[in-house]
Amino acid sequence: MTGGRILGRIDPGGILVSADPALLRLQERAGGRLGGPLMLPQLARLAALSMRLERDITRSMMAADDHSDISAIVSIVPDDGGVSLSIRDWRTEPAVLEPAFVEPAASAPVDAAEPGALRWESDQQLRLVLLQPTDGAPLATGWQGRSVSEVFELEPDAQGRFALLLGLGDNRNFDGQRVRLAAVPGEEPVVMQMDGTALLDVGGGFSGFRGWLTPIADPEEHESGPIPSVEPMIVDPAFGALPLSDPRFGRRIDGALRGPLSRIIASAETISGQFEGPIRADYARYAADIAHAGRHLLGLIDDLADLQSIERPGFHAAREPVDLADVARRAVGLLAMKADEKQIRIDVPDQDEPLPAIGEFRRVLQVLLNLIGNAIRYSPEGSMIWIRGESMGDTVSITVADQGQGLSPDQQAVAFEKFERLGRTDSGGSGLGLYIARRLARVMDGELSVDSAPGQGARFTLRLPAG
Amino acid sequence: MALGISGRLITRMATMLPLVGQPAAIWAAWETGGVPSAGILAPVILARLEEYRWRRMVPAPIAEPTLALFGAGDGERGTIPLPRPAAAELVEPDSPAQVAVDMAYLALRIADAQRSDPFGMPELLPEELSMPVHRALLLDIAAQDLALAKDPAARAPQVAAAVEAALGATRLSGIDSAALSFARSIDTVEDSTGLLCAAVARHDWLAIVAVLAAKNQIGFSMMAASLVAADEAAIVAACAAINLPRSAVGPLLDALAEVPARPLFRSLPITDAADASMAQEMTLRAAALRNRGEGTHP
Numbered sequence: 114m115t116g117g118r119i120l121g122r123i124d125p126g127g128i129l130v131s132a133d134p135a136l137l138r139l140q141e142r143a144g145g146r147l148g149g150p151l152m153l154p155q156l157a158r159l160a161a162l163s164m165r166l167e168r169d170i171t172r173s174m175m176a177a178d179d180h181s182d183i184s185a186i187v188s189i190v191p192d193d194g195g196v197s198l199s200i201r202d203w204r205t206e207p208a209v210l211e212p213a214f215v216e217p218a219a220s221a222p223v224d225a226a227e228p229g230a231l232r233w234e235s236d237q238q239l240r241l242v243l244l245q246p247t248d249g250a251p252l253a254t255g256w257q258g259r260s261v262s263e264v265f266e267l268e269p270d271a272q273g274r275f276a277l278l279l280g281l282g283d284n285r286n287f288d289g290q291r292v293r294l295a296a297v298p299g300e301e302p303v304v305m306q307m308d309g310t311a312l313l314d315v316g317g318g319f320s321g322f323r324g325w326l327t328p329i330a331d332p333e334e335h336e337s338g339p340i341p342s343v344e345p346m347i348v349d350p351a352f353g354a355l356p357l358s359d360p361r362f363g364r365r366i367d368g369a370l371r372g373p374l375s376r377i378i379a380s381a382e383t384i385s386g387q388f389e390g391p392i393r394a395d396y397a398r399y400a401a402d403i404a405h406a407g408r409h410l411l412g413l414i415d416d417l418a419d420l421q422s423i424e425r426p427g428f429h430a431a432r433e434p435v436d437l438a439d440v441a442r443r444a445v446g447l448l449a450m451k452a453d454e455k456q457i458r459i460d461v462p463d464q465d466e467p468l469p470a471i472g473e474f475r476r477v478l479q480v481l482l483n484l485i486g487n488a489i490r491y492s493p494e495g496s497m498i499w500i501r502g503e504s505m506g507d508t509v510s511i512t513v514a515d516q517g518q519g520l521s522p523d524q525q526a527v528a529f530e531k532f533e534r535l536g537r538t539d540s541g542g543s544g545l546g547l548y549i550a551r552r553l554a555r556v557m558d559g560e561l562s563v564d565s566a567p568g569q570g571a572r573f574t575l576r577l578p579a580g
Numbered sequence: 581m582a583l584g585i586s587g588r589l590i591t592r593m594a595t596m597l598p599l600v601g602q603p604a605a606i607w608a609a610w611e612t613g614g615v616p617s618a619g620i621l622a623p624v625i626l627a628r629l630e631e632y633r634w635r636r637m638v639p640a641p642i643a644e645p646t647l648a649l650f651g652a653g654d655g656e657r658g659t660i661p662l663p664r665p666a667a668a669e670l671v672e673p674d675s676p677a678q679v680a681v682d683m684a685y686l687a688l689r690i691a692d693a694q695r696s697d698p699f700g701m702p703e704l705l706p707e708e709l710s711m712p713v714h715r716a717l718l719l720d721i722a723a724q725d726l727a728l729a730k731d732p733a734a735r736a737p738q739v740a741a742a743v744e745a746a747l748g749a750t751r752l753s754g755i756d757s758a759a760l761s762f763a764r765s766i767d768t769v770e771d772s773t774g775l776l777c778a779a780v781a782r783h784d785w786l787a788i789v790a791v792l793a794a795k796n797q798i799g800f801s802m803m804a805a806s807l808v809a810a811d812e813a814a815i816v817a818a819c820a821a822i823n824l825p826r827s828a829v830g831p832l833l834d835a836l837a838e839v840p841a842r843p844l845f846r847s848l849p850i851t852d853a854a855d856a857s858m859a860q861e862m863t864l865r866a867a868a869l870r871n872r873g874e875g876t877h878p
Contacts, residue, residue: 155838172837175637232700234693240686243693257690258683315783323700390683391676 121198163189231326262379265292284319378407416545430473434580437511438462444481468502469580472557480550488515510576520565596746599725616720627805632702677768684765691758707753708801755800763794780828795821
């Protein structure tokens, strides 16, 4: 082996006349030997091609033995006495053996072997291309090409998030998405857990999801935990027997609104995208407006759910070590697409400049997502956002600075008030984001402040105890 | 995996016939005792297997896209991975023609998804077989089952009629039909060559094989097998039928070169013309089956 390369030589008759140990081992596992014909078909073919064309060839190659798959890049140089092989990037991975014709229960993943489990696949627009029961049970037709959200009713998790939509947003794998499938009209819908693997093409382009749907035997056990019983207080006749102050009331409202809203958004996007066929351009725009308004309402529900959580007596945040710089980079990653749409550049803290703090990771991320999201929303196109960290004794801070219009002293005084939109009338936010962000900062024994002047951008600073 | 594809195909075909035994018993018997028409079955099974392996081979993305962030002038500083780009769709669904392409491609994906078992393993559907292969396998299945019958002579006519009915019911497979529609929709788009080049760039072999199959008037499976088997000149010629530029044929050839068992398929025929004498031959085989009466299977 030379410089990480595996060398070998083949004579004009296809005989392996010399080989470094790794190549020889593979040849022997394939039933060959040194001095015998090369038993690796792809390599032999490339060698023959190189000899025939009398040209250097560099190609990736794949080979396998009983227990591993091997990939490498081989360069073949022909000469009068045969060809010389130089193999680099030799990678060995355990082979994934495909099951032969075996009974489904033995070859399927544990969950997928459950009665009622389904295999599913969608395209990049979440239109179903496959829905197949693993137990051979018949399935109603009509799902083909329909949106996942049309066929299944998506349910949020305890934090109000939809794993499927998060996966779609990031084009990444997801799991734990609860869905309801109305199997037969008039019967109880089947509650299932959905997971999906993102399908990416060679250029990294997202082309859909593929995964499993497994029935949940006892859906109540999979709820966000037992709901504590409370003394009956104020009973609202219009909404069951739950008192308005009961956290379950908000949760139910939350769940009751999300499902229909998600369907409205999905349907409006289907119409505006003209996926079912062309429609008039103005109708498509109306549908896009509906989808936009729906997303705004969904955002408002998120904020209200957060508001209810943080205003609940006894609300607290975990105290765990977090790296503010790392969280900031993650937040920027999540918002990069939005920034890119406006050609906004974001300067984040360097990888080797950690900012250790104490707080709850997801809450810190939530605060920074709000601050950076606002900065992107209210910054002009082509501008720049800076994120700077600073350590000051027992406190660390991170500042998000933009080149937007900035805030007057009067606006700064009320920026953190509930439902305060600082005179803006666009549909960009609910006016709760900064209020929630400051509450979260204070719950983590920190503070959120603003420093700005009209026309000079705004600087929002999150301070937390040093870690 | 080849055994798996074979087993699923034979079992699926066996369900088309009124058998004495269980459909799965046919393949179980063949697995231990040998496949009667192994010479006929092996090429089509291996072709499907190689198609599956070829289309599953997705090289790693060329580079992780990153968002260039600005710092102290150091190009490496502060770069973060960008979310992956949105789906590279065949076309933006603007015009009716483009919407038609989008819907036809969706139908093609749906049809292709049917070519796997509930656990994602590849399947070869009976309707994808050529008539002669289909006929030979059905007759072998019938013969195997007749060996189990108490009165094979009495049962043979019924089985032979079922074989005939199954062959008579064979229609254009879902994938072939979808491929045809997709190819037709592509024809209506102004920049159809651009779409196909984009598909090659994405290694979207489903789209490419579908269009090639339709233009060369052969089945999807056979087209995929032909690509896996053919030499470069034949592939270039096939691609010429869809006006694919040489620059786009290169990546296709490179991807095909990765198929490890490609040399095994050099002998496969490139066309799959219908056999005009099929009906007559089938009748003769069925008659022979009837005449043989019992335990006909070697």
